[in-house]
Amino acid sequence: MKLSDIGVRVEGGGPPGGLGGGAVAILHEVLAMLERLLRTGEEAAIDLRSLPMAPGELDALAAALGQGEVDAVFDGGGRSRVRETAVHGVWWVEHRDPDDEIIASFIEITTVPAILITDPADIRRGIDGLRRRLAQDAAGREERGGQANG
Amino acid sequence: MAEPDETQTVGEVLAAQGISRRSFLKFCAATASMLAMPPLMGRAMAKQLASMRRPSVIYLSFQECTGCLESLTRSFSPTLETLIFNVISLDYDDTLMAAAGEAAEKAKDEAMRKNRGRYLLIVDGAVPMGNGGVYHTAAGRSAEQILREAAKGAAAVVSVGTCAAFGGLPLADPNPTGAVPVSRLVTDKPVVNVSGCPPIPAVITGTLVHYYTQGKLPDLDGHGRPLVFYGNSIHDRCYRRPFYDKGQFAKTFDDEGARNGWCLWELGCKGPVTYNACATLKWNDGTSFPIESGHPCLGCSEPGFWDGGSFYSPLATGKWGRAGEMRPKEVAAIAGPAAGVGALVGAGAAAWARGRRRHSEQDSGGEED
Numbered sequence: 001m002k003l004s005d006i007g008v009r010v011e012g013g014g015p016p017g018g019l020g021g022g023a024v025a026i027l028h029e030v031l032a033m034l035e036r037l038l039r040t041g042e043e044a045a046i047d048l049r050s051l052p053m054a055p056g057e058l059d060a061l062a063a064a065l066g067q068g069e070v071d072a073v074f075d076g077g078g079r080s081r082v083r084e085t086a087v088h089g090v091w092w093v094e095h096r097d098p099d100d101e102i103i104a105s106f107i108e109i110t111t112v113p114a115i116l117i118t119d120p121a122d123i124r125r126g127i128d129g130l131r132r133r134l135a136q137d138a139a140g141r142e143e144r145g146g147q148a149n150g
Numbered sequence: 151m152a153e154p155d156e157t158q159t160v161g162e163v164l165a166a167q168g169i170s171r172r173s174f175l176k177f178c179a180a181t182a183s184m185l186a187m188p189p190l191m192g193r194a195m196a197k198q199l200a201s202m203r204r205p206s207v208i209y210l211s212f213q214e215c216t217g218c219l220e221s222l223t224r225s226f227s228p229t230l231e232t233l234i235f236n237v238i239s240l241d242y243d244d245t246l247m248a249a250a251g252e253a254a255e256k257a258k259d260e261a262m263r264k265n266r267g268r269y270l271l272i273v274d275g276a277v278p279m280g281n282g283g284v285y286h287t288a289a290g291r292s293a294e295q296i297l298r299e300a301a302k303g304a305a306a307v308v309s310v311g312t313c314a315a316f317g318g319l320p321l322a323d324p325n326p327t328g329a330v331p332v333s334r335l336v337t338d339k340p341v342v343n344v345s346g347c348p349p350i351p352a353v354i355t356g357t358l359v360h361y362y363t364q365g366k367l368p369d370l371d372g373h374g375r376p377l378v379f380y381g382n383s384i385h386d387r388c389y390r391r392p393f394y395d396k397g398q399f400a401k402t403f404d405d406e407g408a409r410n411g412w413c414l415w416e417l418g419c420k421g422p423v424t425y426n427a428c429a430t431l432k433w434n435d436g437t438s439f440p441i442e443s444g445h446p447c448l449g450c451s452e453p454g455f456w457d458g459g460s461f462y463s464p465l466a467t468g469k470w471g472r473a474g475e476m477r478p479k480e481v482a483a484i485a486g487p488a489a490g491v492g493a494l495v496g497a498g499a500a501a502w503a504r505g506r507r508r509h510s511e512q513d514s515g516g517e518e519d
Contacts (some may be wrong), residue, residue: 025172045189051283076173095176101436106189115179119171150351 022125024059026107030065033109034089049102065090065107072116078103084111108147161200165338174200184431185356185368186378195363202358205362206265207272208258208300209243212286212293213320213329214275218311219245222355238358241269244288255289262303271304273297273332275311276320280328297335306340306367309334310354312450315343315374333374340367343374345448350431352483353379358383371425373453383446384421387429390414403444414441418462420449 018078026046033044046060066086073081076095085092091108155353157211158166164174179192187195211219218328240246241261242254246295249257261269263319278285283292289297301307304416308330312318321327333341344357351468357376360368368376387390391411393399400414420427424447440447449455459467 008424043190047183047189049183050186074171074172076176078176080172080176093179095180097435099435104183106179106183110188115172115175121165122171125165 021055023064026051026061027064030087030107030109034087037089037109037111043108045109048105048107062092065092065103074115080115082116090118157200157203158204160204160458163204164200165328169174171196171200179289181352181356181359183355185350185360195359199359202362204239206241206261206269207240207358208261208269208304209272209274209301210296211243211245212273212275212277212314213313213327215319215424216245216274218346218348218354219243222310222351234323236400241265242372252289258300262300266303267289267302267307270358271300271307272310273307273314274310276317276331277328277335278320278327278329282493285327294335295418297332300383301336301339304339306342306361307336308354308357309333309341309343309345309374310347312347312452312455313491315345315356318347319456340369341374342370342376345373345375345380345451346426347448347455349451350379352431373425375425375451378425380451382425382427382430384424384426384429384441385419387422388413388441389429390441408444414444414446417446417465418460418464419446420452420455420458420461420465421447421467426447 006149015063028105029046033046036042036044068084068086068088070082071081075081079100080093080095082091082093084090089111091110091113093106093108093113094106096103097103152217161171165171167172175192175196177191178196182189182192182195209219239261241509242258244250244254247254247257277283279294282471283294286293290297309315313320314332317325317329317331320327321331333343342357344354346353351442353376356379357368360376362376368378371377373380385394388394390411390413391410394415397409397410398410399416400410401416402408403417405458412489415422419441419469421441428447432439432442448461449458
């Protein structure tokens with residue numbers, strides 16, 4: 001017998017075709033946060049792991065917010081996925097560990113999640129690396145030029 | 151790779167080790183979530199940690215089995231625990247450090263001198279006081295002398311594991327070495343008890359991260375434990391709780407109830423009187439916790455758990471429930487002679503435990519009610 005053969009009835013997911021109470025409450029909170037973002041620029045976030053939600057309710061919430069234009073993935077000590085939902089300014093951020101287990105998930109209300117922004121210190125390191133590479137390249141060309149002339 | 155020096159910031163050390171800012175931000179976000187901090191706190195935490203100098207930590211081991219250190223260093227994946235242990239300046243740990251003898255002692259003295267008033271002192275194990283402290287000596291000094299000397303210049307002391315926090319196994323009856331918990335000797339510095347046999351690794355590092363990022367120790371319960379991790383009983387957070395509420399109990403380890411995953415109360419589960427995060431943070435990289443594997447909670451993060459009678463006797467019949475018979479010694483050792491002893495009787499254990507928690511939250515005076 002397979003696990004999928006065991007009949008499981010998910011309770012608390014709300015009426016068929018509708019949203020459960022927990023998901024509706026979160027969507028109202030998201031709406032208020034989004035209005036504040038537009039009005040004042042204040043960012044906000046909801047920690048999805050801290051909320052007591054009935055089985056299936058999280059999926060219903062994700063479905064209600066839908067998929068937007070951006071879907072970014074980066075791998076740093078496990079995969080992270082940062083995607084904008086169909087509601088602009090509402091991002092679904094999910095972090096996983098190297099075993100692909102979710103270690104944190106948030107709804108972020110922002111123009112762009114902080115994790116996507118390049119840090120100035122990293123830009124400085126990028127500048128240093130690029131300068132070194134160009135210097136090496138120039139030195140190599142000089143060397144090749146010298147050999148050709150010689 | 152070059153050894154990080156003490157002038158480097160945590161961010162610089164991480165960059166040198168090839169750990170990106172994004173990875174660090176990600177782990178800080180996960181840690182903020184674990185610490186039940188506001189969701190955007192992860193960014194502030196990452197900024198604060200990345201820009202600070204590598205904090206100095208001195209780790210002393212006394213009467214212990216090294217299980218706590220194993221718990222801390224045996225993480226399965228590059229989690230924040232491992233990140234933090236790459237970036238803190240662990241200036242002394244006689245189990246982990248390569249140096250030995252006089253060189254090791256010199257490293258400790260120098261770290262204590264340079265970081266006076268700033269270093270965190272982690273203590274693992276109870277301190278034997280019997281016969282002038284002869285049961286644990288290092289470099290010609292007793293554990294008590296070593297502890298008192300190191301605590302003088304510490305910003306705070308973190309007692310890791312039940313032995314350091316409450317005396318644990320060394321203090322268990324008949325306590326042949328006169329073991330006492332750290333808080334009995336260090337009374338002029340903040341002491342945080344991170345109990346458990348061993349504690350969950352994330353609870354140890356979460357406490358350190360809280361201190362470094364918030365600049366203060368976390369709020370504590372009546373036993374000096376961080377409320378964020380020890381605020382709920384195992385029972386309150388147990389996924390088998392509905393079976394307890396319905397009166398459905400496993401009677402043996404292989405009966406129908408055990409196979410159905412019913413409550414393990416009658417097999418001796420100490421979950422109702424045990425405060426820890428096992429049911430939520432879990433063990434072995436989040437795989438499970440003892441009750442999920444079909445074994446009752448032993449109550450390892452509570453004072454005097456070794457002396458509470460059989461691990462397999464229900465709370466209703468065990469010594470955990472007899473006020474005044476077994477616990478005064480442990481209570482006195484932890485909270486001093488002024489502490490009283492609470493009553494805990496049979497099926498009322500869970501209610502008692504919840505009541506005690508409320509009391510602890512209101513009055514964190516360090517005494518058991």
